[in-house]
Amino acid sequence: MTKQQIPIWLDCDPGNDDAFAILLSIFNPRYKLLGISTVHGNAPLSMTTHNTLAVLDLLNIFKVKVYKGEERPLINSPRYALDVHGVTGIGGVELPKTSINKRVTSVSYVDALRDAIEANAHEICLVATGTMTNISLLIEKYPDVIDKIKYISVMGGSFGMGNATPYAEFNFHTDPHAIKAVVDKLQDKMILSPLNLTHKIIATADIRNQIYNEDDETKNSPLRKAFYDILMFYSKAYAMLEDMNTGPPLHDPVAVYSLLPIVDGNCAEYGYKYLRRKLDVVIGGPHEGESIIVNKSVPLDESENEGVYIGESLDAKKFWNCMLEALNTAELNLK
Template identity: 35%
Template sequence: MGEVDKIPIWLDCDPGHDDAFAILLSAYHPSLNLLGITTVHGNSSLPHTTHNALSLLTAIGRPNTPVYPGSASGLVRPAVHAPAIHGESGLDGTSLLPTPTTTHATEPFVESMAKALLSTPVGTAWLIATGALTNVALLFQQHPEVASHIKGLSLMGGAIGGGFTPAVMGKVDDKSRIGNWSAWAEFNILVDPEAAAALFSNPILNKKMVMIPLDVTHLVLATEEVQSLLLHGKGGMEKAGVLVDGKVGEGKSTLRKMLVELLLFFAKTYRDVFGIEEGPPLHDPLAVAVVLDGISEAEIPFYDFEEGKEGARERYDVHVVTEGSHDEALNGAETGRTVVKLLPKGEDGVKIPRGLDVKRFWGILEECLQRADAVNATRGVV
């Protein structure tokens, strides 16, 4: 498949353990053409998320992918970070992250995003957001024409609850919740709810948006079996697990070992904070994977209908609660909550899948690791 035939994508992210896998999938899926990356405040500070993006691109053999530092805080709110989940650096848990071999771009990030997306044929490009939505909101605020030009906006964010999926959402202080940062809200939406509200209320954009909430990402847990697949590759699953004397074994490549070390750190924080024992949910790459939904029978099916109602496509209106402060949200306010309303049949709105082919997802992610290993081998990195 040539570059012309690939789906052009731009990734806006805050790496982040799960963002690492979103970058891998974006860079190495044969149907995707990664135009560039913007970084944003979120899992850690902007200097950290920018460094992490550059380091991850070096690790996977794609150091020449342009990276643009974006917003260091929300549209109107101060930045909030997640050291309890991702560590101070945003990517704690491994010593194998390489020193970046390139530096970030210096051009203005909004203009760079707009230029790259508008250079693609109309109705082909996807913008994918896996962090706070500040950069994305600024893009459409300053360049509203991009909304009509792109094919879609896919974002990882929000939480619905009420049995939207059978996923286990986790508990804090032995209390069930639908959110991860507060009882009601998911982190990416809560840290800049004004940015999220602007996107969901955009009458052009909200008809071509896909939202991947916690209700979906918590269906995709990086279990011990998955960790073994990623470390050893297909055909290596019969090897004795992941740990040797309490540490990650050598596996098939340094890259694989690094990613599994990141997963194990992520697993521990999810176990300690949310009581989820099976493995950590891998949120962010699902916002990339959903772009592939339906492009061929070989890709990753997502199900945008209630179980047992195949063919009954669902679309939603999404309202973001902006009232209240971050501190008030931690004390029970609904700040950052995504309230969804099912639209009448046939009406356009936000697509929110209820599930996906999880086994197929992990298989494709491992195939991307194979491609990264092959590229690294040509660079003398094993």
């Protein structure tokens, strides 16, 4: 039986791993990508917007509408991750300075996103792989859309670890006020892919050879080389970490993929396990951006009846098969 397509909207800050999220959103047949909004985060907004358009060029896709979002956090000063993603925001590949794709300027991202939610009420799922500034301003301006969003799948947060500070993940730390606003209003619909999950999705040598292999004529196309180089540049930030010396993790497409087990209501099929808990986010101080489980009276390994779906594990082989199939389809799209 053919499974129903999921209408999605991608809010992102490309970013090397965001490129893979865009790839999966377009070339996995389960998703119907309605639009993309960009946001500050891994790089300044001008870069994340250009990178989005250029990745679409790379994929030979010219019908996805792209909207420029917010260029700074709600309150805090901007922070970027150019040390991880390179001086252009997507390191390892030379994207054209001028893209064929152009962003939509006739309507704002917040109005376009509201219109997409209204047109796909109770079916649309948002996927947020960057800071949550855009989403927080959406629900502030149009609170009526909250009930019409089916799920929001978020890459962000961490528990007992961090990559921006010892306590906080980058997306949560960069705009903690925004993620707190979204968590407060949308957490019963939120699927979270924290570092604790994404650090388990490693691009091993075998996976990398399936993405690109110069000695295999079926795996050495320019498109494959581009995504391989994007991945390998990103891997430099992780190469020195003891638990990731077999390859880099791939964060953002995990948030796209994690919709499938929840929407399908069949976690076993995807080897997906989650813990459902009420969350809060720390504002201010050295722990700013830290993800906090609210109800301490419930054992930490037990779920509550409401709250965020916190991804704990998934079948990495099935994830990578899905990712590689998307790359194969993208390659066919160029022929």
